[in-house]
Amino acid sequence: MTIRQTIQKKLKAYEVNAIQTLKENNSSLYSIEYKLDLSFFKFQNNKINHLLYWDKDELVGYAAMSNFDPEALEVTLIVRPDQKILNEMNKTIRTFSQQEKINKILLITDRKDTFFRSYMEGVNQYKYVFSEYSMILVINQFEPKSTNVSLEPAKKEEAGMIASLEENQLANETMPLDPEDLEKTLVLRKNEQVIASIRVENEGNSSGLYGFVVRSEFRNQGIGRKVISQTIQELLEKQAKNIYLEVESTNETALHLYRSIGFKEQTLFDYYIYEITD
Structure with missing residues (x-):
């Protein structure tokens, strides 16, 4: 496995396509959704950063990181179900937060994402705080x-x-x-x-x-x-x-x-x- 990680504020077209492919594959295979505003992909913003995790030319992990609250980093992770990848990305997110002097990391996941939930419970570093519904108008x-x-x-x-x-x-x-x-x-x-x-x-x-x-x-x-x-x-x-x-x-x-x-x-x-x- 040849690994490459980058944190960047702006995405290129091929990177957006790779993120969308990873997201769609996971959503289809595991029947889960992600809290991910599409505007993250289109606009550069000082409060938004993107962590991309590549295995050669394949994107196997992505984190949308936003700190609209200066003290908290909200993170949505889209990851191929591999604990090693999640561990490495988790370390990178914590290091980034410390460098930016951010006090809290909030990881957001679909309740139905059993892989992510079991990881959260296993690493014993994150504490569940609350849940929210995404609602759509019929x-x-x-x-x-x-x-x-x-x-x-x-x-x-x-x-x-x-x-x-x-x-x-x-x-x-x-x-x-x-x-x-x-x-x-x-x-x-x-x-x-x-x-x-x-x-x-x-x-x-x-x-x-x-x-x-x-x-x-x-x-x-x-x-x-x-x-x-x-x-x-x-x-x-x-x-x-x-x-x-x-x-x-x-x-x-x-x-x-x-x-x-x-x-x-x-x-x-x-x-x-x-x-x-x-």
């Missing part, structure tokens, strides 16, 4: 209705406040929303104050809904349903074919809301944490 089950809400683009001066809503913390305890995320964020205002926000990530005909939150004193008034429904209606008017979101598996209130709107659970992703100590 479009013919969505019923457009008049919401009487007007969603508007977020303003620069609202970046800190929106981030505090998302993190459920005081504004002075939270990093302001990233400018790139702020550009994709829509808000609902009342008396010139933001009472709800939602971020829309578009990739071709697919749209992901993230960062959805309603200010605590305005919850249980139907505002969340109106914001989600209005966002969906606007996306469908723009010919969106695939609308998805993610929600923690224990958040029964949100799950009930999304199901009633027309979303269906697609994949259950487990999160495992590794804390880096000096």
Whole structure:
């Protein structure tokens, strides 16, 4: 076996093709999915890195590594079921995190990925922390209705406040929303104050809904349903074919809301944490 590893911020066309081939082969053979945003492949971003693991000219391992949270590295691994490959990539990811002064590594895997789960349990380095559902809208089950809400683009001066809503913390305890995320964020205002926000990530005909939150004193008034429904209606008017979101598996209130709107659970992703100590 002739091994070559690289960490890079930009992918070439043949590398993207190799990743997609590995992903499709694993998905087909083992009936699993990966938490992997397609925009990872198309845009260079200082917060995204790619680890590629080659055996001669064959890609046998890939890790999508993102640290939108400066203290945590989120990692999705696509690996040929070989413990030696996973061990080597795991070492590389930990070394990279230490060099970048990142405190935590979050590995994300499909609950159905028995190889990865057994590896996590066997190495005894990562601890399970939580799970989230990836949900997709069944479009013919969505019923457009008049919401009487007007969603508007977020303003620069609202970046800190929106981030505090998302993190459920005081504004002075939270990093302001990233400018790139702020550009994709829509808000609902009342008396010139933001009472709800939602971020829309578009990739071709697919749209992901993230960062959805309603200010605590305005919850249980139907505002969340109106914001989600209005966002969906606007996306469908723009010919969106695939609308998805993610929600923690224990958040029964949100799950009930999304199901009633027309979303269906697609994949259950487990999160495992590794804390880096000096």
